[in-house]
Amino acid sequence: MRTGAVILAAGQGTRMRSDLPKVLHPLAGRPMVLYAIDAVRSLTDLPPVLVVGHGAEAVRQTVGESVVYVEQREQKGTGHAVLQTRETLRDRADLVLITYADMPLLRPETLRRLVDRQRENTGPLTLLTLIADDPRGFGRVVRDEDGGIVAIVEEATATPEQLAIRELNAGVYCFDAEWLWSHVDRIPLSMPKQEYYLTDLIGMAAAEGLRVEGVPAEDPTEALGINTRVHLAEAEAILRRRINRHWMEAGVTMIDPETTYIEAEVQIGRDTTIWPNTILRGETVIGERCQIGPNSLVEDSTIGDECRVLASVVEGAVMERGSDVGPFSHLRPGARICTGAHVGNFGEIKNATLGPGAKMGHFSYLGDAEVGAGANIGAGTITCNYDGRQKHRTEIGEKAFIGSGTMLVAPVRIGKEAVIGAGAVVTRDIPDGALAYGVPARVKKQGTRDKKQEAGSREQETGGHKQ
């Protein structure tokens, strides 16, 4: 039997009070509609049918071409929404699964149980129910003495006895396709909202003496529908716990899962420890045996094995194996910290490579720069990369030693093993092995690496990074 999937996403979501269509609001960094689409994908080899209305164009742009779109121009109710998909799905599927785009916590396993139950059901549909103390606007499931489901009653039209029912309609169904398509256009218009309620099909099936089955959700939070920003925050918290549990089960230590925020796409290697108040976002990949946090934000970055990020912000950057950053540093897009390199306190690196084993311990800025292996960037070194109109590059050779408070006025190149005295303003290229100092910097005639003590002794005391 072939299953088709319909996801309803046409509603306005007025209660979000937002300019963004409700189903595009992100959860753990992903628009919520994508969760609903993912949940049905494993159950069908047909593309899911997404019913769009409000914000249809924005939804299409976000979701792309992996689903079939059906437009519901006027929102005349869930029954009317499903009717719009009839031409698309009729003759293609024997079973039709119906879910909502604003129910991002539903798991594929739960949908699987629903579909499996309907396969065995002699009647035309099976619905997902939940038992909850807080009925919060859900339709009530009415059963007869034999336990058969005979009706779903919406809050607006329920009697006081019906309002007291705690078995609720999740709004997720699996239908026999033929029965659905021959009945969905016969739903009567409901007052007072003047809508066609999909739920009326339950009463119609019962009236025909047909069996309607109910599958209770094991975890009622799965059926949490998002109507307000309060619901959004509740769903975010549940999803956060799920994601964190997943990574802990995969071998990641979390000192405080409650303050660890990991977005859906992030990858983390085993034996890595995440410290409190840490946010991992976007397409971030973290290796094994790392120490990340506390108080750190890592976004769209790749971090190798055995790295350390302490109280820092890492965005669009690469950290190679064994490198470390922080506290209080900022790696910006295009930063590359090579194997074993060190960025200490209050550093900023943008579009620049810090070579293997290079050190930048304190208060420095590297922008549009290439630093060779083993170089030492003294405290307060600045690449002056912007002349007010254009960016220029700085190159620092292997094992160069840049004294504290050096201004490197780009474009400029510092040779391999060159030594720059503290406080220099370097405006011209410095040859390999040379010693340069002053404002503007001049090369000392017989300058050699031996003179390093002379120019750099102060610097060692005031903060050049000691190896």
Ligand code: UD1
């Ligand atoms: C619906 C059910 C209710 C169930 C609840 C669970 C009906 C009549 N009631 O109520 O029994 O407990 O879901 O959340 O079905 N939509 C469209 N087009 C429309 C109307 C709605 O696409 O014309 C979409 C909405 O975007 C939303 C979903 O269908 O994602 C549910 O619609 P909504 O009006 O919120 O139904 P509920 O009142 O929640």
Ligand code: CA
């Ligand atoms: Ca709703």
